[in-house]
C-alpha cells in the first residue's frame with residue numbers, strides 16, 4: 058500500500074516535529090491541522106499534523122507508523138495554527154508545547170469510539186435559533202457611544218474601554234455583541250474574564266440577554282467531559298459566545314468576529330508556569346491576525362494599554378460615571394493608624410462604620426489580602442519563628458485547621474505546643490490574616506452574620522459560588538475576603554468597604570507594586586455603592602487603614618484619580634527606562650544549590666553578546682528557595698522588541714545546546730522580576 062509522511066508536533070520540550078509513516082492512497086492523505094495518534098517514547102500520544110510530505114529524512118527502518126488519524130474532527134484551521142505558531146515563536150517554546158496542552162484532554166486520550174460518541178452528543182444539541190436580545194436597558198450616552206464604536210468596528214480596531222467601577226462596562230460589551238451578532242448571524246465572540254469566580258455572574262447576564270444562543274464556557278474547573286463538549290462546540294462554530302479564563306485564548310473559533318477582555322489589567326491573564334503567555338497580548342495579536350475588533354476593559358488599565366491609548370494605537374472609550382442613576386462612586390477616606398490605634402487590627406473609626414451599617418441593614422466588606430490566621434508564629438523568649446524548612450518563607454498559622462502551612466510548597470505541620478528551640482510554651486501569632494479578623498469580629502459583633510471568603514474557605518468545588526450567592530441574597534452582614542472578592546462582583550447591598558493592611562506594597566522592590574496596589578484598591582473600593590443610594594441615605598464609604606496617610610498613592614485613590622496617577626507612573630517608567638518603554642525577558646534557573654543555578658546563568662550570559670541587548674548579572678530570586686529548590690534569575694533588556702525577539706531565538710538555541718542538568722525557563726515580558 059502507498060503511504061505518506063505525517064510531520065507531527067508533539068507536546069515535548071524537544072524543539073522539533075517528528076515524522077511518521079501513514080498508509081494511504083494518493084489523494085487520501087490526512088489534512089494539516091488534524092490530530093493523529095502516534096507512538097512516542099513507549100507511549101501512545103496525540104500530536105498535531107503540521108505538514109504532509111512524501112519523503113522523510115529519517116531512515117526507513119527508524120520511521121514509525123502513525124496509529125490513527127482523528128478524521129472525525131474538522132482540522133484546526135490555518136489561522137489557528139498560525140496563532141499557535143506565533144505564540145510558540147514569541148515565547149520561545151516548541152510548537153507542540155503550545156498547541157497541544159490547550160486541547161481538551163479527552164481529544165487526546167479518548168478511543169475513537171468514545172470520541173465519535175462525544176461528537177454525536179454535540180450534533181444532538183438543540184440547533185440555536187437566532188436570538189433576539191432580551192431586556193436591553195437603555196444605555197447612557199457614553200455607554201451607547203462606546204457600544205456603537207465597538208459594535209460597528211470592522212477590521213483590526215483595538216479599543217480601551219476605560220470606565221470607572223460600576224460604569225456599566227458589561228452592558229457595553231453585551232450590546233456590542235448584539236450588534237455583531239445582528240450583522241453576522243454566524244459570528245463567534247470570545248469574552249475573557251480574569252477569574253473563574255466571575256464566569257457565573259457574566260454567564261447569567263449573557264444567557265438572560267441572548268436566550269437560545271449557544272454559550273460555551275472554558276475554564277479550569279470544568280470536568281473533562283464538559284471541557285471536551287464546550288471546546289468542540291466552539292471548534293465547530295456552534296457556540297456563538299465563548300466565555301472563559303486565560304486558557305480560552307487558544308480555543309479554536311473558526312468564525313471569531315469580536316474579542317472582549319474584561320479587567321484587562323489583571324495579572325491573572327498571565328500564565329505563571331509552563332508556557333508563560335499573556336492571554337491579553339495573544340488576544341490582541343489574534344484580533345490583528347483576523348482583522349477584527351477587540352475591546353480591553355478596565356477601571357484601572359494596565360500601563361501598557363494606557364500607554365497605547367495615549368499614543369493613539371488603541372482607541373480610548375471612556376465611561377466617567379456610574380451607570381445606575383443615583384449610584385455614585387464611594388467616598389474614600391484614610392484612617393491614620395498612628396492616631397486611631399487599632400484593636401485586634403480594627404480601628405475605632407472602622408468599627409463605628411461597621412456598627413452603623415449593621416444598624417441600617419446594609420452590608421460591609423473587609424478586604425485583607427492575606428489568608429490564614431497569622432502569617433507567622435514566634436517565641437518571644439528566644440526569637441524562634443515558624444519558618445518553612447523547604448522554602449525561604451514563613452509557615453502560616455491556620456488556627457481553625459490546627460495547622461501551620463507553607464503557602465509555597467504546601468508543607469503542613471501540627472502547631473507546636475512549645476518552642477522547638479527553647480521549650481517556651483507561650484508561642485505567639487504575629488500579624489493578622491483573614492481568619493484572625495473573622496475571629497475578632499465574631500467576638501465584637503456576636504449578632505452579626507459574618508462570612509469569610511478566601512482560598513481556604515472555598516476549597517470544595519462549587520463552594521465559592523455558594524458563598525457569593527449567600528452575599529447576593531443579603532444573608533451576610535460582614536464579608537471578609539482576599540482578592541477573591543475584590544474583582545468584578547456586583548454586590549448590590551454593600552455600602553462599606555474597609556481595607557485593612559495595604560501598606561506593605563508601598564515599599565516593595567517590584568517596580569510594578571504601586572501600579573498593582575492602586576488597581577487593587579480601586580477594584581475593591583468599587584464594590585461599594587453599586588445600587589442607587591437610598592433616599593436621604595448617606596453615600597457609601599471606603600475606609601483605608603494606613604500608617605502612611607500622606608502617601609501620594611493613597612491621595613490618588615481618595616481622589617479616584619487614575620489619569621494623573623497613571624501619567625505620573627508612565628513618566629517615571631520612561632525616565633527609569635522600564636516597561637512599557639523597554640522590553641524584557643527573564644531567564645530563570647533552578648538547582649539544589651544556588652551556586653549551581655548561578656553558574657548556569659553565568660554560562661548562559663557568557664555564550665552571547667549582542668548590540669542593543671543588555672544581559673544583566675545573574676542574581677538570586679527574592680524568594681530564593683521553594684520546596685528545597687534554589688532559584689536564580691537573569692534579566693535581559695532591550696529598547697527594541699524585534700531586536701529582543703531575534704536575540705532570544707538565537708540564545709534559546711544556544712541554551713538548549715548547553716546540555717545542563719539545571720532546570721531553566723525563559724519568560725518573555727515577565728510581570729514579576
Ligand code: ADP
Nearest residue numbers: 194195196197222223224225226227228380381
Ligand atoms: P462595571 O463592570 O463597569 O463595574 P457593571 O457592568 O457591573 O459595571 O454595571 C454596574 C451596574 O449598573 C450593574 O448592576 C448594571 O446592571 C447596571 N447598569 C449598567 N448599565 C445600565 C444602564 N444603562 N441603565 C441602568 N443600569 C445599568
Ligand code: ZN
Nearest residue numbers: 436439476479
Ligand atoms: Zn524559644
Ligand code: ZN
Nearest residue numbers: 445448463466
Ligand atoms: Zn514551603
